[in-house]
Amino acid sequence: MNPSNNTKLIGVDLGGTKVAAGLIDGDKITKEKYDLIPNNSKNSVDIINKVIEVIDAVFEQSIEGIGIGIPSLVDKENGIVHSVQNIPSWKNIHLKDILEKRYNIPVFLDNDANCFALGEHKFGSGKNDKNFVGITIGTGMGAGIITNGHLLKDANCGSGEFGSIPYLASIYEDYCSGKFFKTFYHKNGEELLIKAKEGDQTAIKAFQKFGEHLGNAIKTIMFSVDPKAIIIGGSVSGSKEFFIDSMTKTINEFPYKESISNLEIKFTNTLNIAILGAASLYYDRTK
Numbered sequence: 001m002n003p004s005n006n007t008k009l010i011g012v013d014l015g016g017t018k019v020a021a022g023l024i025d026g027d028k029i030t031k032e033k034y035d036l037i038p039n040n041s042k043n044s045v046d047i048i049n050k051v052i053e054v055i056d057a058v059f060e061q062s063i064e065g066i067g068i069g070i071p072s073l074v075d076k077e078n079g080i081v082h083s084v085q086n087i088p089s090w091k092n093i094h095l096k097d098i099l100e101k102r103y104n105i106p107v108f109l110d111n112d113a114n115c116f117a118l119g120e121h122k123f124g125s126g127k128n129d130k131n132f133v134g135i136t137i138g139t140g141m142g143a144g145i146i147t148n149g150h151l152l153k154d155a156n157c158g159s160g161e162f163g164s165i166p167y168l169a170s171i172y173e174d175y176c177s178g179k180f181f182k183t184f185y186h187k188n189g190e191e192l193l194i195k196a197k198e199g200d201q202t203a204i205k206a207f208q209k210f211g212e213h214l215g216n217a218i219k220t221i222m223f224s225v226d227p228k229a230i231i232i233g234g235s236v237s238g239s240k241e242f243f244i245d246s247m248t249k250t251i252n253e254f255p256y257k258e259s260i261s262n263l264e265i266k267f268t269n270t271l272n273i274a275i276l277g278a279a280s281l282y283y284d285r286t287k
Contacts, residue, residue, distance in 0.1 A: 003027045003122055003283065010058060011279030012051065012068040013112070016086025019047075021054040022275035023063070027123060029272055033057035037087065044089040048098060055099070065106045066099060067281035069115035069274055073157045079109050108281035112136075112274065113160060114151055117144025118284055119277025120231050124270035132229035133160070133221050137236040141173040141217075145225055151284055162221055167213075172220070175213035178235070181206060193239045204242060211243030215250025222251075222259055229264040237267045 003026060011029075013020045020034035033054045037047055055066065071085040079096020099107045110118075117134030120126040126134065130149040136142045141163035145152040152159050163173030173179060181189045185206050195203035218230055232240075247265075254260050270276070 003280075007064055007282075008060060008062050009279040009282050010055060010063055010066045011275035011277070012055060012066065013115075013274035013278055014051065014068060014070045014084065015112075016071065016084070019050050019054050020275060021058050022272060022279070023058040023060065024276065024279045029275060031058045032272075032275070044091075044093060047087060047090065048093070048095070051095075052099075052102065055103070059103070063103070063105060065108065065279075065282035065286070066103065067108045067110075067115070067278040068095065068099075069112040069278040069281075070109060071112050074109045074111060076108075076110055076157055079107060081109065106282070106286070108285050110151070110278075110281055111142070111144075111157055112277075113142025114144035114157070115277030115281065116142065116233060116273055117146050117160075117231070117277070118151055118280040119273045120233070120268060120270060121146050121149070122280040122283055123276045124273060125231050125266045125268040126229065129229045129231075129264075131227055132231055133225055133227045134231045134233065135162075135217075135221075137177050137214075137232065137234040139178045141177040143221070145227075147225075162217060162224070165217075165220060167216070172213070172217045176210070176217045180210055180213065184209075189235065189239060193242070196239070196242050207239055207242035208246040211246030211248075212250050214243065215247040215253075218247070218251050218265075219254050222254055222256075222263070226259060228262065229266060231266045231268055233268045233270070233273060237269050240267050 009024045011022050018036050022029040023031040035050050073082050081093040081095050084090040096107045116136045120134050126132050132146050134144045143160040143162050145160045165172050178189050192203045192206050
């Protein structure tokens with residue numbers, strides 16, 4: 001099911017430091033609200049109330065569903081949040097039940113990387129792609145798998161965790177996200193990008209090395225899923241001019257040449273993708 005001009009939904013992006021909600025009318029966000037989450041809150045009820053507050057701020061009686069993206073493994077069928085990165089008080093929260101009792105409409109949950117991929121499929125660069133992997137790269141690395149136009153149906157919400165695959169001295173995420181620049185160059189990606197634009201050779205080489213690692217991660221994805229496209233988002237997109245060549249060169253070492261020739265690599269900066277992606281869960285789970 002694709003976005004409909006007469007469908008109103010709410011998308012919620014729950015992060016480690018803030019929670020944001022948006023009212024989506026058709027394919028546009030018409031109202032937004034966000035609030036900060038207390039650092040290391042020990043009271044899970046306080047954070048649940050924050051989620052309710054931002055939803056209340058954009059809620060209308062004509063809303064047909066609520067989707068929530070969470071940086072966590074979740075029980076998608078029962079709507080239980082097992083744990084949330086950077087929110088230690090959230091353990092086994094029955095969020096779907098809590099919100100459905102309050103609003104009397106369907107509520108859908110998934111992890112934030114899956115929501116990114118689904119949002120790109122419904123609203124962004126993947127509208128015309130039925131089989132692709134969406135990779136979001138910032139302080140970490142996450143991915144979601146779209147197959148036959150839907151999120152891959154898995155058992156525990158754990159598919160697409162390519163960043164956790166062992167690689168070199170640790171895992172891919174440590175080489176294919178902002179962690180790489182912090183660990184090996186003691187600067188964040190934004191600082192190195194400024195240096196690279198000024199012609200600093202160390203910074204330029206840092207991005208070239210990053211591109212090699214990301215290319216290796218994409219080859220691993222190709223072995224695992226054989227997608228038609230890879231859609232890359234997150235803050236890393238702003239520095240693509242400095243790593244795209246080394247990334248492409250590494251991908252071209254993939255042994256199955258037909259897979260390379262048929263693969264499309266896209267970079268995207270779809271605005272408010274976290275909120276749009278969360279709302280997209282309604283379309284993915286309803287017929």
